[in-house]
Amino acid sequence: MVNVIGLGYIGLPTALMLAAHGVEVVGTDYNASLVETLCAGKTTFQEKGLDELFAEAVKKGVRFTTEYQVTDTYIISVPTPYDKFSKKIDAGFVVRAAEAVLKVCPDGATIVVESTVSPGTMDKFVRPVVEKSGKKLHLVHAPERIIPGNMVYELLHNNRTIGADDRATGEKIQKLYSSFCQGEIVVTDIRTAEMTKVVENTFRAVNIAFANELAKICRHDGMDVYEIIRICNMHPRVNVLQPGPGVGGHCISVDPWFLVGDYPELANVIRESMKTNDAMPAFVLERIDEIMRQNGMTDISRVGLYGLTYKENVDDCRESPTLQLLECQRKHLAQPLKVYDPWVQCDLVPNQYHDLDKFLADVDLVVIMVGHSEIREQMQKLNGKIVFDTRNVSDLPGVYHL
Ligand SMILES: NC(=O)c1ccc[n+]([C@@H]2O[C@H](COP(=O)([O-])OP(=O)(O)OC[C@H]3O[C@@H](n4cnc5c(N)ncnc54)[C@H](O)[C@@H]3O)[C@@H](O)[C@H]2O)c1
Missing domain, CATH: 3.40.50.720 (NAD(P)-binding Rossmann-like Domain)
Known part of the structure; x- marks a missing residue:
């Protein structure tokens, strides 16, 4: 049985997808009213295909509760904000979720952190609480890449990354995700998995910032930024993104700051890009x-x-x-x-x-x-x-x- 901890925008669809594909799943969230809504048969946010997936998962026996379960596999999907002053990750939600799991989990269990984390977070924040508990557990980082608005499709089709301490644990979790995921699932080490997810979102943020800066330059001298980008993108090796009114959400406006916070002397392009978007x-x-x-x-x-x-x-x-x-x-x-x-x-x-x-x-x-x-x-x-x-x-x- 898999206990998914955190039933928000990422945890809920993940729990439902696993359940719909025959995995026994219990979803746990400490937000009692959210759990009540789910137990009453209602989804908690709007997303294409989510209601149908929910119905299928309920048919297959998915359960929701505020209690942490005794089982061998946990998937943690809780928020990972950044500290507005230091720009470093605030790993508090992940640590508290891990501590809650540690109170009930048996020796030999695997804790998968799906939340996006800065490189080194698993070693710096999660591993110490596991070691302190005295339990022998396996740690995995399996970041999520899906895009709101097309989550159900992307859960099924995106490639994934699994970071683990050893090959056997990585492959065990790879097998779990391949119960529904039709994309390629790469198994690597934890630090690489942490960094790849942050790099993916940083790549997007920097490229959006570039488009936003072009919009300002073009506005300054009365040039049509959209026509210019359209023509530039006819070049075989150019793909400029579209400018916009800013960047939001829980990913692209947040995760690149982790690198600025951890590498303030090195992450200069990233810092300026985030400032441009902000x-x-x-x-x-x-x-x-x-x-x-x-x-x-x-x-x-x-x-x-x-x-x-x-x-x-x-x-x-x-x-x-x-x-x-x-x-x-x-x-x-x-x-x-x-x-x-x-x-x-x-x-x-x-x-x-x-x-x-x-x-x-x-x-x-x-x-x-x-x-x-x-x-x-x-x-x-x-x-x-x-x-x-x-x-x-x-x-x-x-x-x-x-
Ligand atoms: N939203 C996205 O588009 C997206 C995409 C990819 C990755 N991510 C990452 O996924 C992670 C989760 O994001 P989200 O958007 O699902 O967050 P969310 O705020 O929608 O959901 C988090 C849920 O976790 C619950 N929770 C927090 N601490 C808990 C605990 N100790 N025990 C039980 N429940 C707990 C909260 O009540 C909440 O329901 C973040 O790290 C985020 O960066 C998000």
Whole structure:
């Protein structure tokens, strides 16, 4: 039996996928209301294919509880934020989850940490608590690569990395993941597995920063960054990403900071890239100010942000560019802008709308912060509005860009 610890965006689909493929699974989360929701047969976030996967896993007997189980395999999937001051990983969640497991697990069990961790975390933080317990256990790091919005497909098809102390343990866990994973599963050592995951997200962050910097350079001299990137990408060895209003989520806006925190003298490109991405919401605010002046607008209450989530077609708002922008505004004591997002049902910020038409009726300038399918499909509703499209998804004439 596998006990999956942490039933959030990563732990829940992983537990369900294993269960749906015939593995006996118990999911444990210390959030009692989350467990209650799952036990009542409801999923806790929106994700393509998740409800169907949930139904299949329930049929196969998956269980949810707040109790840690006595078993031989644990998968830990808890948050790994970074310390905002030192930029180093805050491994506290992983350590506390490991300590909870250690209280119940038998000798010989394997603890798999799926959470993204900085290189050295398993040795520095997890191994010492295992050694202190006196139990003889196997440690594995099996980072997750799936993208919200396409998690179920990617769980099935992505290649994976398993880092273990010895080949036999690595292969045992490789076999477990191959119960559902059709991609290649590479077995390596723990430090390599830790570093590869962080490097993957850092690669994305640096390349997004490059596109964001190009957007600023092009804005400065009136060049069309999208046309320039389109033409550059016709070169066989060039693949520039798209600029945007900032970077959010629990991965690309977080993990590269681990390297800055651990290697402050060495991680210079990475530090500057993260700063570039983090500065984008303020750049969007400056553009809003410019566009308002160009259109003779003075009333900030007639400006609305479309989108609160960190990317399109998901309900995850963690570290989202819109939240960063609103925070930036708050620091300047400005009246918060109106906001609407079809994926966010709860009231998260002031001046938030839950109806697109009502939102549009109350604003003259619409800032597209997220390219949800909803707005792509109903772009004509923005006819007659001033539109500032930070995602380059609108084909309306006269749209403003970054
Ligand atoms: N969200 C993503 O897109 C994504 C993608 C790849 C990797 N990751 C990594 O996966 C890890 C988990 O991220 P997430 O987005 O699923 O986080 P999350 O916040 O959605 O879920 C974490 C869950 O763990 C639970 N939890 C925390 N400590 C616990 C403990 N001691 N015992 C029991 N439950 C506990 C919380 O209640 C929560 O439900 C992070 O390291 C993240 O970097 C996330």
